[in-house]
Amino acid sequence: MDYAAVVVLEILYMIAFLALTSAGLAIVFGMMRVINLAHGEFVMLGGYLTIACAKVGVNIYFAMLVVAPIAVGIFGLIVERLIIRFLYGRMIDVMLATWGLSLLMVGAVSMIFGTTAVSIPAPIPGYELGSYQMGGYNLFIIAITLLLVGAMWVVLRFTRAGLIARGAMQGPEVVAALGYDPRKVYMATFTVGAALSGLAGGVLAPLTGLLPSSGGAYIAKAFITVITGGAAVISGTLSSATVFGIVNQLFSFEAGPVIGELAMLVLAIVLLRLMPQGITGRFFRGST
Amino acid sequence: MHWGWFIAFAAVLLLLPLVIDTHTPTVLLIWALFALSLGLMWGYAGLLSFGHSAYFGLGAYVYAIAAVNMGESTVPLMLAIVVPAAVAAVIGAMMFYGRISDVYMSVITLVVTLILFKFMNATAGDAYRIGDARLGGFNGMPGFPTLNVPGFPEISLFGTPTYYVCAVSLLLCYLLCRWILARSFGRVLVGIRENESRCAMMGYNVPALKTAIFTVCAAMAGLSGCLFANWAEIVTPSVFSLRQAAEVLIWVIVGGLGTLVGPMLGAAVLGMVKLLLGEQTTIDNALILGILLIVVVLAIPRGVVPAISAAWASWRRARPRGVGAGGARRRLGGAGAAGGAQGRG
Amino acid sequence: MSAVLETRDLTMRFGGVVAVDNVSFSLGERELRCLIGPNGAGKTSFFRCLTGRRDQGRTSGEVLIRGQDVARWRPHEIVQLGVGIKTQVPSLMNGLTVEENLWLAARRVHGYAGAGNVVQEVMAELHLGNLARRLAGELAHGQRQVAEIGVVIVQRPWLVLLDEPAAGMTGEEIDRLVNVIRRINQTAAVIVVDHDMAFVRMLASNVTVFHRGAILVEGTAQRVLDDPRVRDVYLGNRA
Numbered sequence: 063m064d065y066a067a068v069v070v071l072e073i074l075y076m077i078a079f080l081a082l083t084s085a086g087l088a089i090v091f092g093m094m095r096v097i098n099l100a101h102g103e104f105v106m107l108g109g110y111l112t113i114a115c116a117k118v119g120v121n122i123y124f125a126m127l128v129v130a131p132i133a134v135g136i137f138g139l140i141v142e143r144l145i146i147r148f149l150y151g152r153m154i155d156v157m158l159a160t161w162g163l164s165l166l167m168v169g170a171v172s173m174i175f176g177t178t179a180v181s182i183p184a185p186i187p188g189y190e191l192g193s194y195q196m197g198g199y200n201l202f203i204i205a206i207t208l209l210l211v212g213a214m215w216v217v218l219r220f221t222r223a224g225l226i227a228r229g230a231m232q233g234p235e236v237v238a239a240l241g242y243d244p245r246k247v248y249m250a251t252f253t254v255g256a257a258l259s260g261l262a263g264g265v266l267a268p269l270t271g272l273l274p275s276s277g278g279a280y281i282a283k284a285f286i287t288v289i290t291g292g293a294a295v296i297s298g299t300l301s302s303a304t305v306f307g308i309v310n311q312l313f314s315f316e317a318g319p320v321i322g323e324l325a326m327l328v329l330a331i332v333l334l335r336l337m338p339q340g341i342t343g344r345f346f347r348g349s350t
Numbered sequence: 351m352h353w354g355w356f357i358a359f360a361a362v363l364l365l366l367p368l369v370i371d372t373h374t375p376t377v378l379l380i381w382a383l384f385a386l387s388l389g390l391m392w393g394y395a396g397l398l399s400f401g402h403s404a405y406f407g408l409g410a411y412v413y414a415i416a417a418v419n420m421g422e423s424t425v426p427l428m429l430a431i432v433v434p435a436a437v438a439a440v441i442g443a444m445m446f447y448g449r450i451s452d453v454y455m456s457v458i459t460l461v462v463t464l465i466l467f468k469f470m471n472a473t474a475g476d477a478y479r480i481g482d483a484r485l486g487g488f489n490g491m492p493g494f495p496t497l498n499v500p501g502f503p504e505i506s507l508f509g510t511p512t513y514y515v516c517a518v519s520l521l522l523c524y525l526l527c528r529w530i531l532a533r534s535f536g537r538v539l540v541g542i543r544e545n546e547s548r549c550a551m552m553g554y555n556v557p558a559l560k561t562a563i564f565t566v567c568a569a570m571a572g573l574s575g576c577l578f579a580n581w582a583e584i585v586t587p588s589v590f591s592l593r594q595a596a597e598v599l600i601w602v603i604v605g606g607l608g609t610l611v612g613p614m615l616g617a618a619v620l621g622m623v624k625l626l627l628g629e630q631t632t633i634d635n636a637l638i639l640g641i642l643l644i645v646v647v648l649a650i651p652r653g654v655v656p657a658i659s660a661a662w663a664s665w666r667r668a669r670p671r672g673v674g675a676g677g678a679r680r681r682l683g684g685a686g687a688a689g690g691a692q693g694r695g
Numbered sequence: 696m697s698a699v700l701e702t703r704d705l706t707m708r709f710g711g712v713v714a715v716d717n718v719s720f721s722l723g724e725r726e727l728r729c730l731i732g733p734n735g736a737g738k739t740s741f742f743r744c745l746t747g748r749r750d751q752g753r754t755s756g757e758v759l760i761r762g763q764d765v766a767r768w769r770p771h772e773i774v775q776l777g778v779g780i781k782t783q784v785p786s787l788m789n790g791l792t793v794e795e796n797l798w799l800a801a802r803r804v805h806g807y808a809g810a811g812n813v814v815q816e817v818m819a820e821l822h823l824g825n826l827a828r829r830l831a832g833e834l835a836h837g838q839r840q841v842a843e844i845g846v847v848i849v850q851r852p853w854l855v856l857l858d859e860p861a862a863g864m865t866g867e868e869i870d871r872l873v874n875v876i877r878r879i880n881q882t883a884a885v886i887v888v889d890h891d892m893a894f895v896r897m898l899a900s901n902v903t904v905f906h907r908g909a910i911l912v913e914g915t916a917q918r919v920l921d922d923p924r925v926r927d928v929y930l931g932n933r934a
Contacts, residue, residue, distance in 0.1 A: 169636035282461075320471075550771040
């Protein structure tokens with residue numbers, strides 16, 4: 063019974079992890095068809111900023127929930143103005159340019175923060191579930207993810223900004239027809255996506271030692287989660303996060319974390335081959 | 351194709367060891383071959399693989415594993431060409447017959463190299479071995495037999511002879527690429543790049559053709575990987591890394607997408623820059639590569655892919671036109687068919 | 696006359712819409728037929744079924760080309776039978792010249808040696824000579840249409856399927872197009888999909904009218920175009 067609870071919690075955690083780290087990329091991809099290959103580095107940047115703030119005494123929750131998103135959001139805004147905005151509609155070129163950006167960020171962070179791992183302890187202690195020792199912080203991550211996804215859904219469904227955003231998903235003409243400047247909408251969208259990535263990085267910072275190369279670990283999973291999810295931002299990300307989360311954890315329990323990750327990657331190839339439009343290209347069409 | 355330039359270049363390559371030490375030039379040749387394999391596929395057929403490093407790495411690992419098990423280098427070398435080609439044939443067929451779009455091709459190829467990277471990284475420990483070869487995990491595989499004269503395992507080709515093997519390989523592969531492009535196969539590939547559905551409606555079996563070129567380019571990448579293993583004397587999972595995949599892309603783009611010489615040049619120059627940079631620590635290597643990639647992508651205003659077509663088009667316009675159908679056949683038929691009533695095809 | 700092209704109970708659905716509704720159609724050897732109907736009538740979907748481009752649609756029923764069921768075939772396999780296809784949007788290789796486009800199409804059928812001659816013949820037939828060395832991407836729309844017809848006929852097909860060949864053409868170009876189609880028709884069966892009534896009248900062939908995915912009426916151009924039901928369909932009076 064305890065074991066079942068552990069499994070469920072671990073799966074929930076994995077789903078939350080995938081959804082959280084993919085949220086920023088999903089927004090940017092879902093709305094603008096931009097694949098930001100530097101997304102992992104945005105997350106990593108959020109982590110580094112959170113750790114740096116925590117080390118100088120800033121409250122850790124403030125650092126991860128306020129400082130990281132805002133700072134990385136501003137960075138994202140700069141990137142959009144300097145690089146992304148020239149490349150809209152050119153998907154492959156965006157991927158190449160953001161790949162360059164990711165290299166740039168890894169190099170810069172290496173130079174600024176050095177290449178040894180930095181870390182901070184998790185602010186929430188572990189707890190016991192039957193005979194198992196569980197990480198309490200994982201529950202926090204699940205909670206934050208739920209809040210975040212819920213907030214995104216509410217904003218998209220019920221606010222004017224959300225309406226504009228959903229219009230943007232149909233194409234720039236729709237946005238213009240609504241009377242808004244598509245370029246400004248895209249600028250705001252990319253900024254929000256970057257902020258979400260920073261938030262994810264901040265929240266995940268206490269988990270492991272952070273290296274300049276940590277972004278690489280995030281991008282792969284986020285990438286396949288978003289692409290497999292398809293165009294719908296929330297239902298797409300959630301459905302693929304669920305599928306991958308379950309597969310990853312089940313295989314991990316059986317054969318170790320590496321096999322779990324490999325299973326996820328292989329499944330991604332299979333799913334993409336069967337559903338080139340992503341999960342929400344086939345099911346849940348028309349959802350947000 | 352200008353045979354004059356080719357012979358001059360070949361002569362320079364073959365005479366180089368008389369003048370300088372061959373250690374660095376060897377790896378530059380290897381990288382040039384790797385870049386050539388991606389440049390052919392991307393520049394001419396329009397197939398962008400974000401994970402071409404998968405076949406480079408497979409060539410390296412297959413060679414090392416086979417060499418340890420066999421003690422001799424001839425069969426391992428052949429396997430290092432054949433195995434990546436076979437894998438590419440399977441993956442290529444899966445992608446192209448499934449009619450996926452460019453973006454998804456880049457995702458899938460990226461994931462393939464990622465899978466190999468993660469898998470190889472996790473193979474530390476005695477349990478992970480193929481025959482006598484321990485895979486070594488993130489530490490890699492050192493100490494495998496390097497190239498020897500076929501049939502004579504005691505006569506090693508290490509050092510300058512390996513340089514010659516690399517030089518000859520590069521020259522032969524370059525000629526192979528030129529030959530492919532001169533044949534109808536090459537022209538149809540260009541047609542596929544220009545307008546895939548039109549090509550299908552001319553009756554060409556597009557998925558089969560794409561799989562074929564993907565396989566050939568993987569074979570060349572595998573060869574370059576095998577040679578790389580012999581140069582480095584160790585094979586680590588970094589051959590599959592995203593960094594390696596990004597590097598070869600950057601070499602091809604910066605060198606000149608849409609030509610054969612461009613990627614080779616890009617690889618040689620940027621490879622040299624990377625080696626020099628690696629020796630200093632003030633500015634991080636990744637930073638410079640990143641800036642370079644961004645600048646190149648932004649500097650080509652109509653995008654990397656249309657730029658190929660445009661460059662192609664203006665290059666055609668600049669060239670003197672042949673007369674009538676003989677001209678078309680000559681141009682499309684490429685080198686060597688000039689004026690002849692029978693072309694190769 | 697035996698049927699060159701025949702469909703039996705052909706149905707195609709996508710996204711919940713029945714685009715082609717149980718269509719049984721027949722085309723004889725060297726027959727010229729126009730398919731007309733207002734937008735959304737299903738002509739282009741039907742055309743797609745004939746040419747192997749079903750994309751997201753799910754089809755049932757048979758498409759027989761000289762007796763072979765090609766309903767599940769891919770476009771290049773259908774073309775290899777000897778069918779020439781021109782799609783609605785002109786589709787050429789923009790970075791290659793007109794001559795090179797034609798050569799690529801000809802090479803597969805006539806071989807390396809023979810392709811050149813056929814290309815010359817076709818360029819003469821279609822008056823493409825002065826455009827031969829122009830890049831396909833630089834042509835005006837009407838010229839692209841002609842060039843694409845060249846790409847089609849250079850393969851010397853015995854069944855030709857043209858989707859809106861006259862779109863964007865000047866009056867003079869249309870006149871020439873009508874002659875070209877008549878000449879093609881001397882050796883091949885031809886289907887022309889269009890909604891330009893004047894063009895259809897000029898071709899003066901048999902006409903099949905589509906409405907809501909099904910065949911409404913068939914007959915000679917004269918009779919069909921005077922049929923009040925057809926006019927209602929075009930004017931929207933008919934539900």
